[in-house]
Amino acid sequence: IGQEATLDKKAGSAIHAVNLRNYLGAECRTIREEMGDESEEFSAVFENDISYIEGGTASGFYTVEDTHYTVRLYRVYGKKNIRLESVPLKASSLDPRFVFLVDTGLEIFIWRGANATLAGTTKARLFAEKINKNERKGKAEITTLQQSQEPPNFWEVLGGQPEEIRKHVPDDFTPVRPKLYKVGLGLGYLELPQINYKLSVEHKEKVKLDKMPELRLLQTLLDTKGVYILDCLSDVFIWIGRKSPRLVRAAALKLGQEVCTMLHRPKHATVTRNLEGTECQVFKSKFQNWDDVLKVDYTRAAESVEQQQGLQGKVKKDAEKKDEMKADLTALFLPRQPPMVLTEAEQMMEEWNEDLDGMEGFVLEGKKFARLPEEEFGHFHTQDCYVFLCRYWVPVEYDDEDKEKKERHGHHGGEEEEEERVEEDFQCVVYFWQGRQASNMGWLTFTFSLQKKFESLFPGKLEVVRMTQQQENLKFLSHFKRKFIVHKGKRKQKIDAQPSLYHIRTNGSALCTRTIQIGTDSSNLNSEFCFILKVPFESTDNQGIVYTWVGRAADPDEAKLAEDIMNCMFDDTYSKQVINEGEEPENFFWVGIGCQKVYDEDADYMKYARLFRCSNEKGYFAVSEKCSDFCQDDLADDDIMLLDNGKEVYMWVGTQTSQVEIKLSLKACQVYIQHMRSKETETPRKLRLVRKGNEPHCFTRCFHGWGAFKTALA
Template sequence: MKTFLDDNGGLHWEIYYWIGHQATLDKKACSAIHAVNLRNYLGAECRTIREEMGDESEEFSQVFDNEISYIEGGSASGFYTVEDTQYITRLYRIYGKKNIRLEPMPLKASSLDPRFVYLLDNGLEIYIWRGSQATLSGTTKARLFAEKINKNERKGKAEIILPTDEQETPEFWEVLGGQPEEIKPCVPDDFQTPKPKLYKVGLGLGYLELPQINYKICVEHKKRPKVDLIPEMRLLQSLLDTKSVYILDCHTDVFIWIGRKSSRLVRAAALKLGQELCGMLHRPKHSVVIRNLEGTECQVFKSKFRNWDDVLKVDYTRNAESVAQPSNLSGKVKKDAEKKDQMKADLTALFLPRQPPMAVSEAEQLMEEWNEDLDGMEGFVLEGKKFARLPEEEFGHFHTEDCYVFLCRYWIPVERDDEEEHQKSKKRKVNADGEQDDEDEEEEEKQPEEDFQCVVYFWQGREASNMGWLTFTFSLQKKFESLFPGKLEVVRMTQQQENAKFLSHFKRKFIIHKGKRKTRDVGLQPSLYHVRTNGSALCTRCIQVNTDCSLLNSEFCFILKVPFESIDNQGIVYTWVGRAADPDEAKLAEEIMNHMFDDTYSKQVINEGEEPENFFWVGIGGQKPYDEDAEYMKYSRLFRCSNEKGYFSVSEKCSDFCQDDLADDDIMLLDNGKEVYMWVGTQTSQVEIKLSLKACQVYIQHMRAKDSEHPRKLRLVRKGNEPHAFTRCFHAWGAFRKPPS
């Protein structure tokens, strides 16, 4: 805090808060809060000033006489920090006919047997390896078990990989220590795993008790009379008491189960006993002690117990009639189905604010930076079955039935480390005249200061065939890859869904014509072009629309070409400027007109209301009513409602959306400031329609509370029956795109 007196003798303050590079989030917030509290305590009218390390203002530096030094160190954050979970890599052999069982194996390739299925748990990568002689049912059980591990223990972050015999990846063999020459049977035919032993840890009179629990129960055998009861070893979840601690000895693994209401002393004793148990008794080297807290048990531990979180069984011997009969199994299936119907929904996008439009200055700065990095651009257009070079005078002209390819070369500056630059500055020699030594100059000239990257943009019109993309991938792309190995990136785009960096190279003169390139100037029909900016000056396009007066709008600019009937390639071109159009956009429309047409056409800029009757209204097809405002541009938003993620979610399209963003198999919500249209595609499911209707109602209620001056009304519209209030929110609305051949 800096205090000073003004001319009248009053106290004034300057309050700064300084943030170091390595400061934690809680310290950043506290410094800002305390700075504001200090200002309020003093009753100061000044604002608090944020200063960051290495970017201090001159006023802040003058407080310390421009002598600021930094000291390393500081206290730790007050927040709890979450460390990444460390996973132990394990290899399990899958066996068992009725219930799935896992046998831990040594982590090496020689443990693989072609008769079995193996599960390799490598943390966030779970491999299911199926031997050449293994059954398909074992693979299915192992995959379901891996899904359980991923869902309950890895929070869905793990990737499940299913390599088969002789199709393994190098990463798989790297985990197992290398690929063997041959995979041979290694498990004895009479192999039997020892029965698990369950111990209960307790406190006696001054000593620990470890009694073994007998979990033999008498069950009816299916193949014998009901009176013949046979004792079987069955571990059940009901054997575990929440007030106790248990040790489950499975020979290869030792599990310690800790009840939530157990005492702390018994817990510590159980952990110590588990470690000593592995040390005293003979156990394999790959055996481990695994701690399980009640409610967070690992999936391997649950598999030791009968019917604990088991996968629903499927009996393939039952017919349709027996399945239709009511039974306990059918009731269980019905309950599981009801639980699955309670899907989660993500409606976050509906409550986020509308994306603000980009300032013109920011867009121009981006455009300038991207064009500075551009070293050169070559264009190609598909003519027949080959790509021909596009003349430079046609750059910026695109056609809805053509495909274009642009090869752009960008400079990339080479980043040097500060330490390396410092060492080089020490080695520089200076002669008596104060000039740098010639040897150093030659050495610096040899050092590359810039590198380059090539990006190929493939542009496809709405009415163009996919053959253009196939022709490109099998011809031109291979040539580019051979010329620029390792430095080539391919970006595929469709009409009105272009990359912003690609649009910047045409400096807002991006023109889309109807039809094919060769037939653009053929014919004597008038043509109308609409100039429009969607959310950013980078997204400015001049697109040919239907020659209809009803498409005019007082807040936009249009270009109308009226050819002479008797003379080819001659006529008059008008730039129509609406009375509420932006002056910069009007100037741009005039530049586009001069760029589009040569001197054979007479050019004229006319304002709304000054149209000549003889050519303009006749060329546009007669005078009709049209929109006089474009308020919808300030509110228009497009949302997509879909189940493609496995659950219902709503996502928002960018402000530069187009007609092709309307997905035929989903529901789209369009907000124009007055109405919220629920657009239904032809392939939409009934479930999506019901959920989207609820989401639309939620959005309308939210906007009513947030923007009470503009209450929205719900409107339902089906594909192909869109009203004018809906279509005008899209630039150059036309017929829906047919699937390309």
């Protein structure tokens, strides 16, 4: 230890000495030597006499350094939504017909050419404001410059003032279409498939638009578990999902450099790394409707101007006509969401449960939340509200270069340091679950009592997720390992000794498996599902017999799951039996469920069922599709819903919908039927109209646990 060494360096040397001993597995002790008082053993290590040199490093610990910004010059183009193209950082890149943005880090210049538009300058200014707000923490200074009015420091950045600024960009200039690649690991090699985001020819023909919109990337193409390379010629972006594997991240960074080396690129091309949630503004601008700079309806803005000139009526009529013409029917032409295979669902379930460190449950009893016994986890009631506090381990994320450098150089902290770091890496999520027939007072009670308590216990690490019955979060469902049971009524309500029937069904993914109590009626049975029937003895509800009914076409894995659910639902006071379809005992089973023995023998609708929502909520008519795990509560009363069951397309009309929505939805329904007729010629659909409250059986059976529509409770 040098004579003038600071305290932080002394501490740093002690820490590294311990780390080195652990790394080498050394059993000797660490010996402290001080300048001018070295031991003979230490001096013997060196052949010559020890000499002291003045100076040293800044610190023994990591220090915060000023951010280094790469100076870039962008040409701004685009009419509706602007985009930026990187050009060489020199004055000859300027063109009087365009707006340019010079980004030096803490000073951003907006240069407007003599023939450039004012609208383009305004949008470029707004773009710079977003860069300053999101990337520079508001510390950057933005300066707007007119051609021939530039200050000297502007030309210093571009390497000197030119004699003349000439037109050099071709009139038919079209920017290079970005290419999106997904980085993947194959069997011993890297995969780099290109993602095609073009609109299909079929889509163009069906929409029947005279002029197709500009093809742009969509944010939905980026999966949080993946790593992507976006090649824009002069800019190569590496996008890293937060849940992506570390090995794929490292491979993507290397591939990004290789793209610039192997393929022809201008000298000013750069590779930029973007972590999910912290993307730079230039990267976002490559995608459609991702934090767009300016969203203005110029027709409506002109309305107020024309009003002063006495032309209000004409402009209003034109605006209404424009709104009527605008429609988004894209969802009708997209393929049906494929079901998730069981192995993939089980893997997701396992990963989410590995991250779960602990879970505590609470249920609303009266006006207070009481702790829920662990044996009741997975049991929910339609008239109750539940709260689950889940603590998750969060993997350490290497967001900056210092941490990556630390990992590459094999920096290993001591055991105490590691334990302390791991304990800090956790997140708490509070799931609030509300039954279909529960009052909203449960949510109000939670926000004013339990939520405040949790926020004080876990400041800055708490997330609240509100859910209603059958619209649960997939991560929440995974914690119950497919044993998610919904009973009718309240948790501690005294139940009459009446038979009860439960339907086990999987919607699109094994993660969405639910066991829901339905009406005790034999017509609710189906040969492709499993059911649980409880038949209590007449004297008491605490004793009786329980059947697991397995349909002849039911999935074998689901049949085994049904037996496991029956065993965890009822204790030994009940006699339990697994019976196959056609082997039902007359005395108890059919007497308990009804003696008609008439029910559906197929569930082909599960292969085709799709639910679409038709709405004017966005200010124009748009069709969107619900996920395959849809439920009865997805039927919005103020909208039109389209349900396809493979044979019929039902147009469901709510009680609060408008006549305009009905007319547009009818047209959309006809377009969809025509599209499906050309796509699936063997199963032509028929159009059916149905009003809320008059749904036929072929409609209701597409929904798990169909019942009376819920009414608002106080």
